[in-house]
Amino acid sequence: MDNRRLVIAIDGPAGAGKSTIAKKIADILGIEYIDTGAMYRAFTLKVLRSNIDINNKDMILSLLESTTIVFKNRHIYLDGTSVDEEIRDNAVSNNVSNVAKIKEVREKMVEMQQQLAKSNNVVMDGRDIGTVVLPDANYKFFVTASVEERAKRRYKELIDNGTNNITYEQILEEIKQRDEIDSNREVSPLRKSPDAHVIDSTNKTIDEVVQEVISIIEGR
Numbered sequence: 001m002d003n004r005r006l007v008i009a010i011d012g013p014a015g016a017g018k019s020t021i022a023k024k025i026a027d028i029l030g031i032e033y034i035d036t037g038a039m040y041r042a043f044t045l046k047v048l049r050s051n052i053d054i055n056n057k058d059m060i061l062s063l064l065e066s067t068t069i070v071f072k073n074r075h076i077y078l079d080g081t082s083v084d085e086e087i088r089d090n091a092v093s094n095n096v097s098n099v100a101k102i103k104e105v106r107e108k109m110v111e112m113q114q115q116l117a118k119s120n121n122v123v124m125d126g127r128d129i130g131t132v133v134l135p136d137a138n139y140k141f142f143v144t145a146s147v148e149e150r151a152k153r154r155y156k157e158l159i160d161n162g163t164n165n166i167t168y169e170q171i172l173e174e175i176k177q178r179d180e181i182d183s184n185r186e187v188s189p190l191r192k193s194p195d196a197h198v199i200d201s202t203n204k205t206i207d208e209v210v211q212e213v214i215s216i217i218e219g220r
């Protein structure tokens with residue numbers, strides 16, 4: 001990695017606060033933020049809209065060939081249309097892990113992500129950033145929190161966004177299921193890179209975590 005560049009990888013399980021933290025870090029350091037989960041979500045949205053059986057890999061791969069996904073200025077575009085809100089639907093959350101475990105889907109996404117990081121100073125968040133996408137990143141963080149805390153945050157987020165036909169227990173179960181698939185899939189599962197700083201956000205505010213990350217980057 002070129003020392004003049006600043007490349008930061010943030011990995012961790014669903015609901016750990018990665019994207020909120022990554023955006024704040026990007027603002028503080030004046031660098032770009034890339035949300036790789038949004039890319040998997042956008043393609044999952046297309047799969048769901050196409051009414052393809054979520055287990056029909058061949059159909060999913062043929063759909064992938066005719067799909068363009070662009071992440072630019074913190075917005076996600078699916079075939080040219082912004083889908084920032086649609087990708088947060090619970091239906092997408094509940095199916096994305098099954099789409100993201102397909103090897104060919106990952107290959108295409110990883111290639112795009114590496115291109116995005118090629119010439120820019122970036123902070124990128126996801127599951128395999130420090131291990132696969134940007135193994136030479138200058139700084140790697142693994143942000144985690146207890147599953148109950150993560151479910152509490154997701155539940156609050158959904159309620160705040162107007163979802164009302166859902167219970168905390170349901171969300172807890174869904175997060176456990178996603179953890180299970182993301183951590184046990186064959187291709188680049190969620191893993192802490194050996195050189196990543198671990199940050200447990202369970203009893204910390206977002207700003208405390210951001211400060212911790214910035215202190216490490218600034219070498220304090």
Ligand code: DC
Nearest residue numbers: 014036037040096097100126127128
């Ligand atoms: O971070 P998120 O919850 O928006 O991610 C959505 C899903 O995408 C997550 O369940 C796993 C998958 N994902 C992945 O496999 N690799 C990444 N780099 C980012 C997300």
